[in-house]
Amino acid sequence: MVLTGTLRRVFRRGDKAKGLPGGGDLDLEPVIPAHFRCPVSLELMKDPVTLATGITYDRESIERWVESGNTTCPVTNLVLPNTLMVPNHAIRRLIQDWCVEHRSYGIERIPTPRIPVAPCDVSEVCSRVVAAARNGDERKCRELVGKIRVWGRESERNKRCVVENGACSVLASAFDSFSSSVEENAGVLEEILGVLPWMMVSLQEGDVIVKLGSEASLKSLVWFLNRDDLSARQNAAMVLKEMPVRALAKIDGVVEALVKMIRDPVGPSATKASLTKIFHLVSSSEDKERITLRFVELGLFSLLLEVIVNAERSTCEKALGVLDCVCDCKEGKEMAMANALTLPLAIKKILRVSELATEFSVSILWKLCGREDEEVLVEALQLGAFQKLLVLLQVGCGEKTKEKGTELLKLLNSYKNRAECVDSSLDFKYLKKPF
Known part of the structure; x- marks a missing residue:
């Protein structure tokens, strides 16, 4: 152990005051x-x-x-x-x-x-959890899950031991069993939700997804998203992020619950998890048009713009990705055109956040300007879109983004004489030198 400099000086001053020989040089560190x-x-x-x-x-x-x-x-x-x-x-x-x-x-x-948990201890508790869930013993199961939660809090080693010995599958099965009556079993379900988020790797395993992806389990997760308990909402969002889109799209109230998570955020991780799930629903679900329309009706578009304004990189990328998908439907595009922030934000985020954010931003701009609406094109020119796209093509980007950027430049070029281009924020540091 090393003494702080201040404490060492105090000891040395004390020795000098006592007149000890060589006190100023005496090393008191044990x-x-x-x-x-x-x-x-x-x-x-x-x-x-x-x-x-x-x-x-x-x-x-x-x-x-x-x-x-x-x-x-x-x-x-x-x-x-x-x-x-x-x-x-x-x-x-x-x-x-x-x-x-x-x-x-x-x-x-x-x-x-504390003595670290042993594999045999985990196996024993898991067996008892299975038995308690089979018998519908909510109190006993809650007590056992609480023990697992305490183990996880003690050390990362304990967490690894719990995960490696199949606890996630057992807890997923118990969650599914008690989800048949969510309000009556809310206590044990919330206890299980408090443990599952630090088992994220195991949440992607097939048997776990089957159990947590059942209709009863998904309804329980959505139910917790709508509660006032911030911790439960965050845990539910983290678990829901790993669930299959096809099954989730059929659950009543999931769209409303996810919009609530964006409107009333409980933390960065929950917001990112919710945006990820929304992106999957509006981009890859079988009924994505209906789901996207419902998101638009609930005011998701304006919420996304609010998130994009000051969000950190990862959250901004996800929000832009959702915004890009929403612009695929007629109603979403109309909402985008009606909001004065859409164009400025899409143009501003080009080359400002990340390569992925730039791809989404160019795609949004391409979808809004693709109708060759003179008013939109002139506004984009005034916001500096032409110069930004030139810089982007000079710096380099993905093939699809390059195609969209080139097409946008052709559209904007035909309207250059009709607009006074003002772009005080453009930074040319990305331009390559010709020599």
Whole structure:
């Protein structure tokens, strides 16, 4: 442990005041005993564990070593017969005593570490969750899921252990079972929702998607999206993001619930998850025209423009993607033409956010100007669209974006003499030099 500069100076001033010889040069920093240091990190061990080779390491350091694919003991270089890590309570107590003894130097006592969850513990709890769900025991199931939630809070290692031992599939099955009566079982369903988001990798597995993608489960997720509980809404949005579009499109109220998530945001991650699901619904669902029209009727268009104005990169990309899809339908395009912010925002975001955002922005501009409406084309010219597109083609872009940009330049060029082009915000730093 290292003393802060301020604390060291205080000690030295105290020595000088007492008239100690050489007090100003006296090094008061305590030396950590070598056997208290982890052989890998060389830091004071917080959770000492002993391997089969008899060498003690800090748990975090040796776990990283093993997870990196190493099969030998770092000190002895012997092949490990197993990766069993036994807590070294004797060393840990000695370290704690040493910390207490040197607390006057600003050293804090290391807390007694919790024993990490074992695969057998996870398997046992999962079995009990299955039984509780089968018997409809909401109270017992909620208690067991709460135990899993506590494990996850303790460490990332515990989370990995829980996920690797099939907990996500078990919880998805329990969620589906209790979703038959969502209002009566809201407590246990909310408890399960609190755990599922940190199992996102497992949420993409086939059996999990089948269980959470059932009609009953999807209705429960939509029900939670409409509640006032911010945490439950966010968790539901994160889970819903991974669900199949075809099944979700058939659920009543899903469009309204997703629009509410954009209108009354609960956090950046929930907003991005909702925009992702909306994009999938308006771009790839079988009934996308009807769904898009419903989104437009609920005022999604103006909400998207509000998001795009000040959103960070990832959120802006998703909002522009949804806006681009909405402009595919007649009503969406009319809404875009009627809103004074649409053209300025689409042009402004070209070359300002990311390559993907630029592609969406050019596509939106292309759809709005494709009707050869003189008023729209003149406005686009006045907003600097011509110069922006020239820069874009000079810098380089995808083939489809290049085709749309070239077509737009031809359209705009025929109206250049009818508009006074003013573009004070254009930045030519992307232009390549001719030499």
